Amino acid sequence: SYELTQPPSVSVSPGQTARITCSADALPKQFAYWYQQRPGQAPVLVIYKDSERPSGIPERFSGSSSGTTVTLTISGVQAEDEADYYCQSADSSGTYVVFGGGTKLTVL
Amino acid sequence: QLQLQESGPGLVKPSETLSLTCTVSRGSISSSSYYWGWIRQPPGKGLEWIGSIYYSGSTYYNPSLKSRVTISVDTSKNQFSLNLSSVTAADTAVYYCARQDNWFDPWGQGTLVTVSS
Numbered sequence A: 001s002y003e004l005t006q007p008p009s010v011s012v013s014p015g016q017t018a019r020i021t022c023s024a025d026a027l028p029k030q031f032a033y034w035y036q037q038r039p040g041q042a043p044v045l046v047i048y049k050d051s052e053r054p055s056g057i058p059e060r061f062s063g064s065s066s067g068t069t070v071t072l073t074i075s076g077v078q079a080e081d082e083a084d085y086y087c088q089s090a091d092s093s094g095t096y097v098v099f100g101g102g103t104k105l106t107v108l
Numbered sequence B: 001q002l003q004l005q006e007s008g009p010g011l012v013k014p015s016e017t018l019s020l021t022c023t024v025s026r027g028s029i030s031s032s033s034y035y036w037g038w039i040r041q042p043p044g045k046g047l048e049w050i051g052s053i054y055y056s057g058s059t060y061y062n063p064s065l066k067s068r069v070t071i072s073v074d075t076s077k078n079q080f081s082l083n084l085s086s087v088t089a090a091d092t093a094v095y096y097c098a099r100q101d102n103w104f105d106p107w108g109q110g111t112l113v114t115v116s117s
Helices: none
Strands: A009-012 A018-023 A033-037 A044-047 A061-066 A069-074 A083-090 A097-099 A103-107 B003-007 B018-025 B035-041 B048-054 B059-061 B069-074 B079-084 B093-101 B103-107 B111-115
Touching (some): A009 A018, A018 A083, A033 B103, A044 B103, A069 A083, A097 B048, B003 B093, B018 B035, B048 B069, B048 B079, B048 B093, B059 B069
Parallel strands (some): A009 A103
Antiparallel strands (some): A018 A069, A033 A044, A033 A083, A061 A069, A083 A097, A083 A103, B003 B018, B018 B079, B035 B048, B035 B093, B069 B079, B093 B103, B093 B111
């Protein structure tokens, strides 16, 4: 089955830059989307179409794509950014939805 | 702003069918631009897409669950529903509904369904 691979955890100090990657073979052909999930809450979309930011999402959240890897970058990390982050895309045929395994961002 | 709310039993017995409904408010489920999806999250684990439906009734499902899943829509009630048959403890999860435009946004608050006798 098709998989999106994320690191299980990333740790940064406040004010630093966090980068969370998501890798899969079909990512050069399929857009990626990113969600933030705080404990006990539903996921919230923070990036769509690789690098677009929805209204209401702080500018410190950005996305990029290079080959088979997409990256969520959080600049000037704040304590409130501590959460789980999931990437989402489609399989190579563009038919089925797939989520990455999630990355726990810890703000030290 | 569009809102989604899941509803249904919080406890289901093994081998029975899990049934949930998602009610859409402050917007129409009959919008031609969107699908409507179900996603679940077992306790302490990641997100898993279950399946999605268009207002016309067109559906597509996660291949790993396809044999047990049925998603339907009731445009008169602005609702869509999930049925998952022959459940086991592995189906215990928080179930979310969401509007889908390739990506999912917004999401409902989620509802915990426990499979236990």
